[in-house]
Amino acid sequence: MTLSFRPLPRSFYARPVLTVARALVGTYLVHEQAGARMAGRVVETEAYRGPEDRAAHSYGGRRTARTEVMFGPAGYAYLFLVYGLHWQFNVVTGRVGEPEAVLIRALEPVEGVGSMALRRGKSRAARELTNGPGKLCQAMGIDGSAYGRDLTSGSLAVCSGPTRQRSIGRSPRIGVAYAGAWAKRPWRFCDDLSPYVSRPSAPPPAAAPQKPAKLARNG
DNA sequence: GAATAGATTGTCT
DNA sequence: GACAATCTATTCT
Numbered sequence: 471m472t473l474s475f476r477p478l479p480r481s482f483y484a485r486p487v488l489t490v491a492r493a494l495v496g497t498y499l500v501h502e503q504a505g506a507r508m509a510g511r512v513v514e515t516e517a518y519r520g521p522e523d524r525a526a527h528s529y530g531g532r533r534t535a536r537t538e539v540m541f542g543p544a545g546y547a548y549l550f551l552v553y554g555l556h557w558q559f560n561v562v563t564g565r566v567g568e569p570e571a572v573l574i575r576a577l578e579p580v581e582g583v584g585s586m587a588l589r590r591g592k593s594r595a596a597r598e599l600t601n602g603p604g605k606l607c608q609a610m611g612i613d614g615s616a617y618g619r620d621l622t623s624g625s626l627a628v629c630s631g632p633t634r635q636r637s638i639g640r641s642p643r644i645g646v647a648y649a650g651a652w653a654k655r656p657w658r659f660c661d662d663l664s665p666y667v668s669r670p671s672a673p674p675p676a677a678a679p680q681k682p683a684k685l686a687r688n689g
Numbered sequence: 690g691a692a693t694a695g696a697t698t699g700t701c702t
Numbered sequence: 703g704a705c706a707a708t709c710t711a712t713t714c715t
Binding site for chain 3: 516518525526527550551552553554555556558560573575602603604605608643644645646648649
């Protein structure tokens, strides 16, 4: 069976970054490459809202070759490299002149899972293919060459598709401790019903102990 | 399961 | 020259 995906219109992205970050959970990232299609359901996002957000690359209105796309119209791809190794895929949101973007942090693989596994290089469980921002770029074959691409048409797009029940949880963003108080804002959104998130939005309820207490050996 | 170290390069100071 | 919106393998429990 072939799933039906339709690219989201630019109006979807041209809204406040927190609105878009939440709305993106449950959409699909679709990449067609060499005649093959890969698709993943978005299960985790983070909002970055320059210029006031200290965690954002556009903090203070910093406008360089790297951040330039965030200052333009919504619905385009922002790619950057961290630790010299891992690409991160973002979508530009808001109005022209507002340097905002949403980082896609995790997907549930739904189509082209075999290709994803090949790109990830080693034999891995499905959950390990795309449960992190660097992992999903590697799995989907997305890198810096996608910088500035229009996501409302073409071979790389964010789409609506089959809907499914979701429960959206919020938590602080990951890996931005340097941002002080901004790091504590609950600007990370994830589908708590999905096992494909990079980590749960909240610790499991403290109920019964996970493991029985170790018993003393007697005799 | 948790803690740790190491990889590796574009970007900005 | 310092550092980074991360991931993996290894070690210990």
